Amino acid sequence: MRTQHSDLFCHRQLGLEAMEARVQALGEYLAVYRASYAAVPTRQYRLRIRELRRDIWRLRGWAWYLAALEQRPFWLRLLEMVTVLFASLLPGRTVTASRRRSRGQDDVAHLPSISLLERAYAALEDDLQGRMLTLQLAQRQRPSNRREQSLERLAEKLLKLQHARQQLWQESGRVPLICAVLGSVLRMAGWIGLVLPQTDMADR
Amino acid sequence: MTLEDGSTTVLAQLPTVFSLADLKQRMGDDAQHAMEWVLDWLDSGLVRQVAPPRPVFLRVDGEHPVTEEDQYLALLRAFPSVVIVGGSALWRQKISRQQDMFLDCCVHEQDRDCVFSDVRLHWRPESWWEALRQSGGVAGSYHGIPLLSVEQALADATTFTDVWMPDQDAIDWQGFSSQRLLQVKMLFKPLAERLTTDA
Numbered sequence: 001m002r003t004q005h006s007d008l009f010c011h012r013q014l015g016l017e018a019m020e021a022r023v024q025a026l027g028e029y030l031a032v033y034r035a036s037y038a039a040v041p042t043r044q045y046r047l048r049i050r051e052l053r054r055d056i057w058r059l060r061g062w063a064w065y066l067a068a069l070e071q072r073p074f075w076l077r078l079l080e081m082v083t084v085l086f087a088s089l090l091p092g093r094t095v096t097a098s099r100r101r102s103r104g105q106d107d108v109a110h111l112p113s114i115s116l117l118e119r120a121y122a123a124l125e126d127d128l129q130g131r132m133l134t135l136q137l138a139q140r141q142r143p144s145n146r147r148e149q150s151l152e153r154l155a156e157k158l159l160k161l162q163h164a165r166q167q168l169w170q171e172s173g174r175v176p177l178i179c180a181v182l183g184s185v186l187r188m189a190g191w192i193g194l195v196l197p198q199t200d201m202a203d204r
Numbered sequence: 205m206t207l208e209d210g211s212t213t214v215l216a217q218l219p220t221v222f223s224l225a226d227l228k229q230r231m232g233d234d235a236q237h238a239m240e241w242v243l244d245w246l247d248s249g250l251v252r253q254v255a256p257p258r259p260v261f262l263r264v265d266g267e268h269p270v271t272e273e274d275q276y277l278a279l280l281r282a283f284p285s286v287v288i289v290g291g292s293a294l295w296r297q298k299i300s301r302q303q304d305m306f307l308d309c310c311v312h313e314q315d316r317d318c319v320f321s322d323v324r325l326h327w328r329p330e331s332w333w334e335a336l337r338q339s340g341g342v343a344g345s346y347h348g349i350p351l352l353s354v355e356q357a358l359a360d361a362t363t364f365t366d367v368w369m370p371d372q373d374a375i376d377w378q379g380f381s382s383q384r385l386l387q388v389k390m391l392f393k394p395l396a397e398r399l400t401t402d403a
Contacts, residue, residue, distance in 0.1 A: 028285040028312055031333035035287075036350060039341025126224045129239055130259030133224075137246050137253075 011164035012066045014124070018161070019063035021127065022120035026056050051110065054183075058113055059120060061183030062175070064196070079181060083174035113179040114172050121165040128158045210234075211241040215250060215263065220274045221281060224259035255282040255318040262319070275320060276347035283325070285312040285333065286349055287342065289360055290367030293352040294375060297343060302370035309349070310360075326366050329399065335391035339384070354380055359388035363396045 037045040228235040245251040290308040294300035316325040343353035
């Protein structure tokens with residue numbers, strides 16, 4: 001029971017780390033697009049900026065949900081009830097990771113929430129593996145105990161992250177609604193200057 | 205070191221600049237081998253990690269020499285926030301008659317190690333990109349990497365003092381606006397002050 005609780009905690013922490021890293025990365029793309037758009041205001045840039053902003057809000061919404069799971073506030077229980085109700089009203093369908101859906105020929109494609117989160121986990125996995133490769137190469141050339149220990153820690157973290165990524169699929173039914181609701185709340189809170197959790201995450 | 209046949213075939217099919225994600229996608233069910241293969245390629249010098257520990261790689265086999273375009277693409281993939289600054293931006297817009305020895309770029313990422321010895325990466329705070337937007341946006345791009353305008357380059361170089369600029373008489377001042385320069389300097393100044401205070 002204790003191990004299960006600690007696993008859940010670990011998965012949430014890794015989920016939060018994945019969301020934060022992805023928000024940061026998308027924020028960097030957004031900053032560059034906005035600087036380019038200011039000089040050349042094309043429709044393509046405008047749509048990309050809009051889609052990136054939406055992605056960032058959805059990621060932040062999910063991060064807020066993950067952070068709230070520990071304390072389980074009242075609103076979270078209410079939100080979970082709504083998601084269950086919402087899921088029962090919709091016809092059953094298999095949820096799979098998919099590519100961005102384009103709405104028109106010139107439109108920037110929209111990525112479903114589950115794929116957006118999946119990409120955040122995948123990006124963190126790639127980052128960890130990148131770090132491991134750097135260390136492994138150095139280890140082959142100049143072996144050291146300290147580096148070996150760092151590699152072991154990274155391998156353990158990678159394994160946990162891969163489990164967390166699999167766990168995400170168990171929540172795939174509630175992902176779109178939670179991302180949409182909490183993302184919108186954060187967005188509106190930002191407009192009126194209300195300070196909520198996750199406001200410390202990169203917001204551009 | 206002997207490489208697996210499958211590994212060399214896959215490497216030959218990869219673009220000059222690729223990420224770990226590109227390789228995994230290509231390998232499909234065999235993605236578990238991706239790490240082992242990349243490690244072998246790195247060890248045998250067939251690929252280089254563009255900016256360790258970022259999972260972006262550059263093929264360096266003799267058959268395909270690394271072009272300037274590859275180098276810029278590698279930088280862009282490793283550092284999504286990269287912007288060409290200082291004299292490097294002016295030279296690439298044909299505004300400067302003096303060529304840069306190093307390509308000066310600004311990024312927001314904290315880890316700025318990169319394999320290119322002729323590239324210097326400087327850190328800028330997040331609000332620097334917002335200042336670029338407020339000052340009319342970047343002046344275009346070079347192989348996909350955004351370039352600063354002459355006013356922005358000058359304001360950045362005088363405010364942060366870490367990038368190379370050509371001599372005054374080597375710059376083509378046509379189209380230069382001192383009013384715009386003042387505006388950009390006003391935007392950059394508080395950023396530099398904050399950096400000094402934080403340090």
